Amino acid sequence: MTRKGRRLTLIASALAVIGVAIGLALFAFRDGVVFFVTPSELAAKTAAMAPNARMRIGGLVVQGSLSKADDRHIAFAITDNQTQVNVTYTGLLPDLFREGQGVVAEGVLANGVFRADSVLAKHDENYMPREVADSLKKQGVWNEGAVKK
Amino acid sequence: MIVEIGHYALVLALALAIVQGVVPLAGALRRDVALMAMARPAAVMQFLLVGISFGALTYAYVVSDFSVVNVFENSHSLKPLVYKFSGVWGNHEGSMLLWVLILALFGATVAVFSHGMPDDLRALVLAVQSWIAAAFLFFVLLTSNPFARLIPAPLEGRDLNPLLQDPGLAIHPPLLYVGYVGFSITFSFAAAALISGRIDAAWARYVRPWTLAAWIFLTLGIAMGSYWAYYTLGWGGFWFWDPVENASLMPWLAGTALLHSAAVMEKRDALKIWTIFLAILAFSLSLLGTFLVRSGVLTSVHSFATDPQRGVFILAILVFFIGGSLALFAFRASALKPGGIFAPVSREGALVLNNLLLTTCCATVFVGTLYPLALEAMTGEKISVGAPFFNLTFGPLFIPIILAMPIGQMLAWKRGDFFGAAQRLVLATAIGAGGALVLYALRGGPVAAPLLSGLALYLIIGSFVEIAGRIGGRGKSLSVIIARAIGLPRSAWGTAFAHAGIGLTLFGLAATGWGVERVITARVGEPIAVGPYEVSIRSLEPRLGSNYQELVAHTSISEGGAVLAEIDPSRRSFTTRSMVRTEAGIATIGMGQVYMNLADVRADGTLDLRLYWKPYVALIWIGALIMALGGFLSLSDRRLRIGIAKRAAARASVSGQAQAAE
Numbered sequence: 001m002t003r004k005g006r007r008l009t010l011i012a013s014a015l016a017v018i019g020v021a022i023g024l025a026l027f028a029f030r031d032g033v034v035f036f037v038t039p040s041e042l043a044a045k046t047a048a049m050a051p052n053a054r055m056r057i058g059g060l061v062v063q064g065s066l067s068k069a070d071d072r073h074i075a076f077a078i079t080d081n082q083t084q085v086n087v088t089y090t091g092l093l094p095d096l097f098r099e100g101q102g103v104v105a106e107g108v109l110a111n112g113v114f115r116a117d118s119v120l121a122k123h124d125e126n127y128m129p130r131e132v133a134d135s136l137k138k139q140g141v142w143n144e145g146a147v148k149k
Numbered sequence: 150m151i152v153e154i155g156h157y158a159l160v161l162a163l164a165l166a167i168v169q170g171v172v173p174l175a176g177a178l179r180r181d182v183a184l185m186a187m188a189r190p191a192a193v194m195q196f197l198l199v200g201i202s203f204g205a206l207t208y209a210y211v212v213s214d215f216s217v218v219n220v221f222e223n224s225h226s227l228k229p230l231v232y233k234f235s236g237v238w239g240n241h242e243g244s245m246l247l248w249v250l251i252l253a254l255f256g257a258t259v260a261v262f263s264h265g266m267p268d269d270l271r272a273l274v275l276a277v278q279s280w281i282a283a284a285f286l287f288f289v290l291l292t293s294n295p296f297a298r299l300i301p302a303p304l305e306g307r308d309l310n311p312l313l314q315d316p317g318l319a320i321h322p323p324l325l326y327v328g329y330v331g332f333s334i335t336f337s338f339a340a341a342a343l344i345s346g347r348i349d350a351a352w353a354r355y356v357r358p359w360t361l362a363a364w365i366f367l368t369l370g371i372a373m374g375s376y377w378a379y380y381t382l383g384w385g386g387f388w389f390w391d392p393v394e395n396a397s398l399m400p401w402l403a404g405t406a407l408l409h410s411a412a413v414m415e416k417r418d419a420l421k422i423w424t425i426f427l428a429i430l431a432f433s434l435s436l437l438g439t440f441l442v443r444s445g446v447l448t449s450v451h452s453f454a455t456d457p458q459r460g461v462f463i464l465a466i467l468v469f470f471i472g473g474s475l476a477l478f479a480f481r482a483s484a485l486k487p488g489g490i491f492a493p494v495s496r497e498g499a500l501v502l503n504n505l506l507l508t509t510c511c512a513t514v515f516v517g518t519l520y521p522l523a524l525e526a527m528t529g530e531k532i533s534v535g536a537p538f539f540n541l542t543f544g545p546l547f548i549p550i551i552l553a554m555p556i557g558q559m560l561a562w563k564r565g566d567f568f569g570a571a572q573r574l575v576l577a578t579a580i581g582a583g584g585a586l587v588l589y590a591l592r593g594g595p596v597a598a599p600l601l602s603g604l605a606l607y608l609i610i611g612s613f614v615e616i617a618g619r620i621g622g623r624g625k626s627l628s629v630i631i632a633r634a635i636g637l638p639r640s641a642w643g644t645a646f647a648h649a650g651i652g653l654t655l656f657g658l659a660a661t662g663w664g665v666e667r668v669i670t671a672r673v674g675e676p677i678a679v680g681p682y683e684v685s686i687r688s689l690e691p692r693l694g695s696n697y698q699e700l701v702a703h704t705s706i707s708e709g710g711a712v713l714a715e716i717d718p719s720r721r722s723f724t725t726r727s728m729v730r731t732e733a734g735i736a737t738i739g740m741g742q743v744y745m746n747l748a749d750v751r752a753d754g755t756l757d758l759r760l761y762w763k764p765y766v767a768l769i770w771i772g773a774l775i776m777a778l779g780g781f782l783s784l785s786d787r788r789l790r791i792g793i794a795k796r797a798a799a800r801a802s803v804s805g806q807a808q809a810a811e
Contacts, residue, residue, distance in 0.1 A: 009493045014505055021509045021546060025516060028541035029534075036531035056533060092668055092748040092757055 155205020273341030317377030325370030331363025372773030396438030499557030555611025581607030598662025643783030654772030680762030
């Protein structure tokens with residue numbers, strides 16, 4: 001093979017690999033990506049969204065909304081102080097899940113109820129999921145003193 | 150007073166770093182031996198000064214000097230002594246000081262162990278290294294001063310984040326930083342080569358031990374971080390495709406590619422432009438990781454207090470070094486002569502394929518990590534790119550790498566025999582395929598589990614086929630085989646072990662498909678089945694630690710009535726930060742682990758538990774240890790020792806001329 005031919009082989013294989021990678025990435029972006037919304041955005045966008053689209057919602061756990069049907073069937077509501085979304089969840093709640101605290105739930109919306117399959121709470125008293133912190137700041141209910149270390 | 154000495158030493162280190170960045174550079178450009186000679190003592194002195202500074206901060210932590218803001222915010226007089234030491238870098242300011250310390254350590258190491266190197270190359274390397282040190286010393290002193298005082302001094306500190314009060318903190322960050330920062334040396338070598346315009350096989354020889362050392366520590370650091378997350382976060386996950394983890398994976402991928410392309414450059418004087426580019430890329434990705442973790446762009450346990458000013462500062466450092474080196478690269482790259490030529494099917498060809506796939510893998514991780522940030526910055530829309538994305542992109546790209554690894558080992562330089570190599574791998578392939586079938590018959594599970602474990606077996610066996618061919622043979626006695634095995638270059642063993650380590654890790658990953666997970670409410674004494682074992686909590690015991698209270702569940706694990714292991718999972722309440730942390734109980738049985746986490750204790754005495762049986766899970770980290778062992782073996786190869794490089798350089802230039810004449 002000539003030097004030119006070798007170079008062509010190299011370029012062709014590089015393009016093939018990169019092409020495959022781009023294809024995989026685009027394919028994976030279709031369902032590997034999850035949007036984050038606030039309860040208000042969720043209410044506004046419900047009609048426009050594909051059914052069974054996975055998403056994350058974040059906000060504060062409504063005071064007094066936590067109820068446990070039995071051991072691990074849990075229901076609570078998330079609010080951004082404008083709109084409230086009811087959430088159901090089966091499983092164990094994280095250590096730092098509290099009423100009145102920030103939380104992020106991931107799952108699908110079905111018949112007006114958000115069915116979560118994972119619930120994330122703050123990692124520690126300084127950490128709040130960034131999306132929640134941002135949306136709380138936007139709504140002016142951010143309590144700087146409580147979160148700042 | 151000692152704290153002020155530490156602060157002052159840091160300022161002196163900065164001043165010295167600026168001098169060391171300028172004088173040897175001028176010396177190298179003007180060929181002035183005296184100016185170049187300044188680099189070595191300066192690099193050693195810089196390390197000593199940063200060391201004094203680091204020692205002063207450690208002292209403040211050990212004696213609990215709460216008049217230092219940093220100590221007040223992150224320590225407590227009752228904190229166990231080991232966490233007073235490791236707590237020094239369990240916060241933003243201290244961890245940046247550790248960064249700078251390791252940066253200076255690498256500079257000093259180059260200064261001391263570089264007898265065989267040309268004077269001008271050494272001077273340039275140390276000058277560039279010192280530029281990086283100066284930039285980060287500026288950063289520490291201007292935005293993250295760990296020595297700031299607090300008057301009046303509080304009586305008690307706020308304690309370290311309980312998640313960080315763990316032996317992992319003593320090990321993970323230093324290992325990871327040695328890895329991250331180790332690539333600064335390869336970067337400095339690349340920049341030095343570009344400045345001097347001499348880029349040849351000898352350069353690859355000088356730079357390889359440093360790349361290898363950085364790679365070893367990065368491998369260990371990532372593995373240690375993964376194991377720490379696994380046992381501390383309480384749900385048995387060990388890799389989350391979290392941006393912070395990706396930030397360490399990207400330099401690892403680029404560094405792995407660099408190791409392999411540097412081998413081609415060293416042996417065959419080819420891929421020069423590409424190798425230099427990878428050296429720049431690996432460190433750029435390390436800087437990007439530092440930026441992502443330290444700037445507060447991302448929120449995680451790794452980002453401590455955030456301050457936008459710091460983010461902008463690190464971004465400026467990032468732009469300066471990446472931009473500057475790429476500009477230099479663009480300026481010089483066109484002048485490089487292409488080196489030795491090779492057929493597509495050859496050792497070089499295989500290594501090019503390795504590089505192509507590894508950098509593409511790296512690119513997919515890069516896209517998945519930064520796309521959400523870019524999207525949010527541009528449209529305000531918030532998304533999270535999670536495990537499904539990376540499994541779909543990274544996975545399919547990594548499988549061909551694994552298939553090609555044993556084949557590449559067996560191809561000859563310049564022109565290889567693909568079918569010959571494939572023929573020698575028949576046994577490995579058969580064991581892989583057979584193993585997959587047997588595992589599927591025995592354990593079932595999702596199809597990916599037996600398939601990937603078969604692939605892992607193929608890789609583990611295949612990694613040693615080449616060595617077996619060199620030391621074995623028909624009718625050879627055992628003593629001949631042993632003598633040959635010892636006589637083989639250590640780097641050959643290093644390659645085999647590093648590749649087999651990947652296989653072991655892959656096997657551990659594949660076996661997660663056979664894991665059992667139970668979320669259950671139980672009482673004391675009630676037996677619970679998990680996989681092949683039975684778990685039973687014998688008793689609960691409240692205990693008092695130095696700065697926490699805990700409830701311990703004494704638990705035994707048995708199989709068929711015989712007790713195999715005892716574990717003590719617990720829930721700890723940390724008083725100062727009023728925070729709860731669970732300590733998982735983990736029992737290693739064979740290569741698998743029973744993992745138990747006390748999620749909740751209720752008023753009526755029942756316990757919410759997470760229980761896992763994870764077969765072969767320990768192989769994930771053992772594989773990483775074996776990879777690192779391979780790296781150490783390679784590092785100990787006599788060909789890489791300093792001084793030998795000089796003779797090899799002479800040889801390489803002779804063979805280079807021979808090729809040019811060809």
